[in-house]
Amino acid sequence: DVKVTQSSRYLVKRTGEKVFLECVQDMDHENMFWYRQDPGLGLRLIYFSYDVKMKEKGDIPEGYSVSREKKERFSLILESASTNQTSMYLCASSSFRGPSTDTQYFGPGTRLTVL
Amino acid sequence: GNSVTQMEGPVTLSEEAFLTINCTYTATGYPSLFWYVQYPGEGLQLLLKATKADDKGSNKGFEATYRKETTSFHLEKGSVQVSDSAVYFCALSLPSALYKLSFGAGTTVTVRA
Numbered sequence: 001d002v003k004v005t006q007s008s009r010y011l012v013k014r015t016g017e018k019v020f021l022e023c024v025q026d027m028d029h030e031n032m033f034w035y036r037q038d039p040g041l042g043l044r045l046i047y048f049s050y051d052v053k054m055k056e057k058g059d060i061p062e063g064y065s066v067s068r069e070k071k072e073r074f075s076l077i078l079e080s081a082s083t084n085q086t087s088m089y090l091c092a093s094s095s096f097r098g099p100s101t102d103t104q105y106f107g108p109g110t111r112l113t114v115l
Numbered sequence: 116g117n118s119v120t121q122m123e124g125p126v127t128l129s130e131e132a133f134l135t136i137n138c139t140y141t142a143t144g145y146p147s148l149f150w151y152v153q154y155p156g157e158g159l160q161l162l163l164k165a166t167k168a169d170d171k172g173s174n175k176g177f178e179a180t181y182r183k184e185t186t187s188f189h190l191e192k193g194s195v196q197v198s199d200s201a202v203y204f205c206a207l208s209l210p211s212a213l214y215k216l217s218f219g220a221g222t223t224v225t226v227r228a
Contacts, residue, residue, distance in 0.1 A: 004158075031214070033215075033216075040220055040221075041220060042119075042204060042218040042219055042220040042221050043159075043204065043216075043218040044218075045215060045216075048215065050213070058215075090158055090159065092159075092216075094214060096214075101214060102147040102164075102166070102208045102210075102214050103149075103161055103164065104161075104214075104216055105161075106151075106158040106159040106160070107158050108157055108158040109157070109158045
């Protein structure tokens with residue numbers, strides 16, 4: 001089974017802090033994604049990556065950056081956290097290889113609160 | 116652009132009731148369609164999917180049929196259980212969009228004993 005893990009389930013930070021959210025997948029997937037989930041808005045794509053060192057902006061990249069130095073790890077960075085970034089953050093991965101190229105596998109999520 | 120619209124919740128049902136969650140989509144091309152489920156305190160899990168018109172996805176008693184003529188992918192279950200209480204998301208992906216997922220807003224379902 002594909003396993004996607006996220007470094008924290010719950011995180012509380014102060015406004016202005018730099019925040020790192022880590023995601024690791026164990027299935028050698030090329031593609032990794034960061035979403036935020038807010039009530040009534042579903043999931044919105046922040047950034048994604050199709051390979052090491054590559055990154056692409058999603059629909060709501062403002063206030064975020066990402067890093068992918070290794071294939072299995074994709075980090076989301078909030079350079080200066082703000083209260084409107086309080087949300088659930090979900091990481092996902094997928095592969096262009098095999099029969100399920102269109103299926104993404106999700107981690108358990110990190111609930112971030114910015115005070 | 117590509118988008119998904121699903122019925123608003125919350126939906127509250129009694130055990131053994133019939134569940135339908137409507138989902139319609141707008142897409143350029145022929146998307147793959149998905150239902151993901153999120154149980155309380157967890158991430159999203161793939162519930163079922165369909166990749167072409169008239170395909171039926173099924174899993175855990177849930178079914179959805181890809182209807183190209185009505186651009187719909189409604190989720191149904193004939194007899195729900197308390198353990199089906201969750202948030203359900205309809206989504207689509209397209210090769211032309213490099214398989215990025217576009218999600219609906221989610222529907223919260225609560226099943227009471």
